Amino acid sequence: MGHKILLVEDDDATAGYVARGLGEEGFVVDRVGNGRDGLFHATDGSYDCIVLDRMLPGMDGMAVLSALRAAGVATPVIILSALGSPEDRVKGLVGGSDDYLVKPFAFAELLARIRLLMRRGAATPTAQTVLRCDDLEMDLLARRVVRSGRTLTLQPREFRLLEYLLRHAEQVVTRTMLLEGVWDYHFDPGTNVIDVHLSRLRKKVDEGFARPLLHTVRGVGYRLGVDG
Numbered sequence: 001m002g003h004k005i006l007l008v009e010d011d012d013a014t015a016g017y018v019a020r021g022l023g024e025e026g027f028v029v030d031r032v033g034n035g036r037d038g039l040f041h042a043t044d045g046s047y048d049c050i051v052l053d054r055m056l057p058g059m060d061g062m063a064v065l066s067a068l069r070a071a072g073v074a075t076p077v078i079i080l081s082a083l084g085s086p087e088d089r090v091k092g093l094v095g096g097s098d099d100y101l102v103k104p105f106a107f108a109e110l111l112a113r114i115r116l117l118m119r120r121g122a123a124t125p126t127a128q129t130v131l132r133c134d135d136l137e138m139d140l141l142a143r144r145v146v147r148s149g150r151t152l153t154l155q156p157r158e159f160r161l162l163e164y165l166l167r168h169a170e171q172v173v174t175r176t177m178l179l180e181g182v183w184d185y186h187f188d189p190g191t192n193v194i195d196v197h198l199s200r201l202r203k204k205v206d207e208g209f210a211r212p213l214l215h216t217v218r219g220v221g222y223r224l225g226v227d228g
Contacts, residue, residue: 035059052097054080083102158197
């Protein structure tokens with residue numbers, strides 16, 4: 001059986017177009033037309049990807065996404081929306097989505113982005129299950145992050161960002177590396193989404209501890225490690 005996709009879209013023409021195309025590519029598609037049904041289906045954990053419209057009846061897409069992430073559902077989400085300003089895209093990405101595609105869109109681009117998420121999931125390294133830097137430790141199997149005995153509560157994107165930084169501990173990583181390694185973008189979307197996430201992550205990782213671990217290397221990128 002192919003990968004399972006949940007399509008949450010209230011526009012019949014768009015939903016039919018996307019569902020038909022994904023079906024022809026071998027995906028199993030469940031289609032719902034409102035936010036509440038979308039949330040109900042998404043929480044069962046059986047989907048490999050969720051394609052989520054932002055403006056939905058009953059419960060809007062951002063509320064669905066927020067509820068999913070609050071419930072610990074880490075299924076990749078691609079937002080589809082006619083709202084395409086940089087601020088709208090940042091809101092979607094910061095809110096927990098893995099990608100954001102503006103309507104009208106080409107089906108080929110949606111398909112490519114879904115497949116990128118599928119490949120990322122399949123390529124996740126499994127040999128090393130605990131990552132460490134100084135007194136910071138991440139357990140990949142338990143999805144738990146601890147620093148000096150204190151458990152840190154991270155959103156799914158923050159967890160993925162910190163995992164990338166831990167895998168490159170004591171190295172300078174550029175914005176391009178983060179866009180490709182954490183967001184699967186092979187272009188700069190022209191937003192400050194990296195800065196927003198890093199600011200939030202820095203507060204959780206460094207505030208209240210004796211020494212900072214997350215450093216900005218001005219004009220180059222970022223580094224996770226001891227000393228600046």
